[in-house]
Amino acid sequence: MSAVFAKVPFAAPLWQYRAFIWSAATREMRLQSMNSVLGWLWPVLNAVALILLYMTLFVEVLKSRLPGSDDSMSYAIYLCIGIINWTYFSNTILRSLNIFGENAMLLKKAGFPKITLPVVVVISQGVQFAIMMAVFAALLIVTGRIPGWALLGMIPLLIIQQTIAISLGILLGTLNVFFRDVGQAVGIILTFWFWLTPIVYPMSILSPAVASFVTTWNPLTRIIVGYHDITLNNTMPDMTNFIGHIVLALVLSGLAYFCFKRLYSAVQDYL
Amino acid sequence: MPLISIRNITKKYHTFDSDWHRFLEAITNGRIRRRHEHWILKGISLDAEAGESIGIIGYNGAGKSTLLKIVLGVSTPDTGSVEINGRVAGLLELGVGFHPEFTGRENAVISCQLLGLAPEEIPPLVEEIKEFSELGEYFDEPMRTYSTGMAMRLAFSSSTVVRPEILVVDEALAVGDAYFQHKSMARIRRFREAGTTLFLVSHDPTAIKNLCDRAIILEDGVMIRDGRPDEVLDYYQAMVNRRKKDEEIRQFQGDGVVTTRSGDARMEISAIQVLDMDGKPGRVFKTGETARIRQTITCNDPDVRPNVGIMIRDRLGNHIYGTNTHLKKVAIHDRFEVGTQFHVDFDVQLLLGGGSYNVSVAVVDDALHSSHLDWIDQAVVFQVMPDGVPDFAGLTPLPASLSYGLGPGTVEEPERQAASQMSDKVAAGD
Numbered sequence: 001m002s003a004v005f006a007k008v009p010f011a012a013p014l015w016q017y018r019a020f021i022w023s024a025a026t027r028e029m030r031l032q033s034m035n036s037v038l039g040w041l042w043p044v045l046n047a048v049a050l051i052l053l054y055m056t057l058f059v060e061v062l063k064s065r066l067p068g069s070d071d072s073m074s075y076a077i078y079l080c081i082g083i084i085n086w087t088y089f090s091n092t093i094l095r096s097l098n099i100f101g102e103n104a105m106l107l108k109k110a111g112f113p114k115i116t117l118p119v120v121v122v123i124s125q126g127v128q129f130a131i132m133m134a135v136f137a138a139l140l141i142v143t144g145r146i147p148g149w150a151l152l153g154m155i156p157l158l159i160i161q162q163t164i165a166i167s168l169g170i171l172l173g174t175l176n177v178f179f180r181d182v183g184q185a186v187g188i189i190l191t192f193w194f195w196l197t198p199i200v201y202p203m204s205i206l207s208p209a210v211a212s213f214v215t216t217w218n219p220l221t222r223i224i225v226g227y228h229d230i231t232l233n234n235t236m237p238d239m240t241n242f243i244g245h246i247v248l249a250l251v252l253s254g255l256a257y258f259c260f261k262r263l264y265s266a267v268q269d270y271l
Numbered sequence: 272m273p274l275i276s277i278r279n280i281t282k283k284y285h286t287f288d289s290d291w292h293r294f295l296e297a298i299t300n301g302r303i304r305r306r307h308e309h310w311i312l313k314g315i316s317l318d319a320e321a322g323e324s325i326g327i328i329g330y331n332g333a334g335k336s337t338l339l340k341i342v343l344g345v346s347t348p349d350t351g352s353v354e355i356n357g358r359v360a361g362l363l364e365l366g367v368g369f370h371p372e373f374t375g376r377e378n379a380v381i382s383c384q385l386l387g388l389a390p391e392e393i394p395p396l397v398e399e400i401k402e403f404s405e406l407g408e409y410f411d412e413p414m415r416t417y418s419t420g421m422a423m424r425l426a427f428s429s430s431t432v433v434r435p436e437i438l439v440v441d442e443a444l445a446v447g448d449a450y451f452q453h454k455s456m457a458r459i460r461r462f463r464e465a466g467t468t469l470f471l472v473s474h475d476p477t478a479i480k481n482l483c484d485r486a487i488i489l490e491d492g493v494m495i496r497d498g499r500p501d502e503v504l505d506y507y508q509a510m511v512n513r514r515k516k517d518e519e520i521r522q523f524q525g526d527g528v529v530t531t532r533s534g535d536a537r538m539e540i541s542a543i544q545v546l547d548m549d550g551k552p553g554r555v556f557k558t559g560e561t562a563r564i565r566q567t568i569t570c571n572d573p574d575v576r577p578n579v580g581i582m583i584r585d586r587l588g589n590h591i592y593g594t595n596t597h598l599k600k601v602a603i604h605d606r607f608e609v610g611t612q613f614h615v616d617f618d619v620q621l622l623l624g625g626g627s628y629n630v631s632v633a634v635v636d637d638a639l640h641s642s643h644l645d646w647i648d649q650a651v652v653f654q655v656m657p658d659g660v661p662d663f664a665g666l667t668p669l670p671a672s673l674s675y676g677l678g679p680g681t682v683e684e685p686e687r688q689a690a691s692q693m694s695d696k697v698a699a700g701d
Contacts, residue, residue, distance in 0.1 A: 019393065020384035031372055109364045110385055111344040178294045259298070265347045266297040269284060 013113035021116050025124035043128065047135040054079055055139070066232075067204050073143060074232060080136055081231045082199035082224050085158075088129040089165045089220065090190050095121045096169025097176050097183045104271040114264065118166050126162075140231075147234040157226050157237060160245045164219060167252035174259055177267050197224055219245055272356065274468050275319040275342065275437065280351030282312040282337055282492075311337045312348070313492040321357075321436070324469035326479035326500060328507050329489035335472045336441060338489065339363065342470055343439050357436025357468075360386070364441075365426035371415035375406055375425050378414055382429035396432045403454075404428035420448060427455050434462050439470045456482070476504050476555055477625040477656050508555050534645035537572035538634045541612065543650050545630070556621050557658040558668060564617045564651075566632050570607035577603055577644065578637040579615045584649070586627050591666065592619070597637060622667050625657035 014021065033039035055076045058064040064075040099117050100107065107114065140146040176182040197220045203211055215221050222245065226237035285306040287293040292305035312334045319325060327335045340346035341353060343361040368385050369378045379400040383393045401410045404424045414422060431438075438459065459482065463469055473479055479486055479500055486503035488496040488510070496503050546563040547553040556562050564581055580595025596603055596615065607613060629649040636642040660668050 013387075016387045016389070017384070019388065019390045020381075023381060023384050027370075031370070034372055105364070105367050106385070108340075108345055109361065109367045111359055111361060112385055112387065175294070178290045262300060263294075263297045266293060268346060270293070 010115045013115060014119060017113060017116050021120055021123060024120045025127065028124065043131050044135065047132045051080055051135055051139060066202055073145065077145065077231055078228055079200065081227045084129065084132045084136060085161065085224065085227055086194060086197065086199055088125055089161055092121055092125045092162065092165040093169045093172065093186065093190065095125060096166065096173040097186060099173045100177050100267055100271060107268065108271055118170055121169065122162055122166050147231055150230045150234045150236050153230050153236040154227060156239065157223050160242060160249050161223050163249040163253055167256040170256040171259055174263050174267060177270055197221055199224060219248055273318040274321045274357055276354040277315060277317040278352045279314050279316050280312055280341065280348035280353060281314055282348050283308045283310050310492050315494050319468050321468055322463065322466045323485060324463050324471065324483045326483035326486040327470065327472045327489060328479065328486060333489040334492045335489055339439050339441055339470060339472055355437065359437040359439060360430065360435035361439045362430055362441065363439065365423055365430065369414060369426065372413055374413055375410040378425065379429045383432065386433060400428045400432050424451055431458055434465055434467055437468045438462060441472050475627065476654050479504065480656060511554060532647045534643040536645055537575050538577050538644040539569045539571060540566050540632055540634060540645045540647060541569045542567040543632055545651055545653050555654045555656060557656055558621065558623060558660045561618050561620045562653065564619065564630055565614055567612055567614045568634055570611045571609060573606055573608060575644065576637040577634045580633050581617050582631045584629055591623065591628065621655055623655045624666055625655055627652055627654050
């Protein structure tokens with residue numbers, strides 16, 4: 001076991017602190033479930049309510065359809081899968097912004113591996129994501145729209161998406177210690193980013209110039225389109241389209257690591 | 272191979288005119304410099320073997336805490352090397368990572384997780400924490416219902432549940448009531464015997480004397496003394512005296528206790544000194560030594576007849592002993608001219624246990640007791656080290672002897688009483 005860990009970066013401390021990581025990741029949910037009758041059911045109920053709202057609103061009330069689709073539910077599915085993944089992505093970034101400030105006492109007074117903190121963010125947001133996805137999948141099964149094996153294609157896309165998210169999160173979180181402006185700006189930028197990604201609208205309504213801009217410069221576009229293809233057309237994503245994404249994810253994580261390593265000592269003294 | 276090897280480490284804290292400068296310098300690895308530097312540690316080297324326990328003393332800001340943080344790994348030195356071959360645990364602050372809504376048990380689990388323990392190792396340790404903290408049913412109540420003492424007990428029990436190779440302790444070892452304090456000291460002592468290396472920062476000479484076999488003094492980021500605790504503490508004592516020499520009354524107000532002063536100042540206490548029997552200023556006494564508490568008083572009103580007094584209190588504010596010139600039937604009825612200074616000495620034999628004590632001093636009008644001329648609470652602090660007397664329980668080592676005999680003791684036998692009185696006399700004659 002330890003021989004394997006020696007080769008993978010950070011594996012040893014992450015494995016040793018697995019109990020801490022899981023408890024920190026679920027800490028907020030455990031706090032919320034305290035003194036409430038339904039406890040752990042609330043996150044699930046939240047997910048159910050949100051998805052049911054989209055379903056009834058867009059299917060029954062607005063009767064929205066995707067262009068070129070006869071399925072009355074296609075737009076609701078399109079919207080849900082996009083929003084669920086976007087939420088995971090953007091919340092990971094947002095929660096990373098205050099990663100140092102929120103854990104200042106731990107970092108200053110208790111010796112423990114810092115690398116656990118971003119992992120805690122990814123996992124805690126991952127739990128929320130998993131609940132949403134589970135509810136969503138249940139709905140697809142009930143309505144007979146569950147895609148087949150193509151669903152597994154979500155896994156590589158998710159890995160790319162979350163690597164980008166946490167790398168950006170660490171980068172911006174480190175900068176945010178020095179410049180509080182970063183946190184403010186990120187909120188605004190994420191709003192624009194959301195609307196520059198085909199989550200609410202289909203790509204086909206964009207003019208060719210805008211569509212090509214959004215596809216070229218917004219790494220999330222292809223990822224979200226990939227999710228759409230999986231859930232609506234049951235087609236595996238073509239990974240050759242994602243080579244650029246993999247490079248980007250690697251470069252960003254390298255940059256985040258470099259920045260963290262360079263700045264951490266200063267962060268420590270600043271906290 | 273030493274367990275800890277620290278080589279010539281330095282640490283500077285930097286202030287910057289703007290956060291932009293701070294960032295610029297950090298990201299370029301210091302090639303662009305915009306800092307203002309404050310040295311905290313100026314080249315400290317230190318080796319520690321397994322089982323050694325090192326007390327660190329020095330004034331505030333001497334760099335003690337920074338040194339501890341570097342050993343604990345939550346701060347990085349600017350230059351020099353730190354090599355640590357073992358697991359370090361810190362008691363810099365108790366209860367880090369606790370949440371008031373969680374129960375004592377849940378917080379104990381969190382604390383174990385923070386120590387990097389595996390999930391399967393934790394449950395038996397939590398039972399041990401429950402036992403050591405003696406919280407009983409409260410262990411399964413939310414922590415917000417705890418008293419401060421209970422929270423401290425839980426925190427100490429949790430952070431010391433596993434014996435670390437190196438334990439770093441900052442000041443506040445005073446956890447909970449006296450009973451639990453003793454229990455936690457015993458646990459640390461047991462760690463030490465099992466081979467834990469201890470780093471202890473304290474202002475309390477007694478704690479260092481009790482727990483450490485080596486002491487160092489830091490002054491201004493430099494290690495100026497490294498040796499046996501009694502020698503080093505004596506040196507520190509001399510340092511403190513030298514520094515405080517001419518500071519008169521104000522000197523006594525910086526001891527970490529709040530001094531309050533009241534009175535109409537018709538007579539004014541212009542200096543308070545604690546002297547040893549050689550007439551030298553002293554702050555640390557052994558049990559049974561005599562201290563001279565000297566007040567120098569300036570007269571501002573020639574018609575006042577002063578009654579001068581002292582009250583000795585322990586750390587918790589318990590009155591230990593108080594007296595004044597009136598009770599001692601020493602009438603100061605001289606007529607002092609305005610501006611005259613006179614002094615009053617109280618020689619007190621310190622039949623006291625180890626710890627820190629403070630003295631309040633006062634001059635009141637002898638004719639009118641409610642009229643304060645000058646009254647300074649907690650004006651001066653001194654330490655007593657339980658040295659040269661056998662260990663005892665309680666506040667004061669009352670002169671006591673004991674004997675035993677076969678069968679139930681009887682009280683009516685006159686010979687026996689006479690015999691024990693005899694033996695008392697013999698003992699007193701020694």
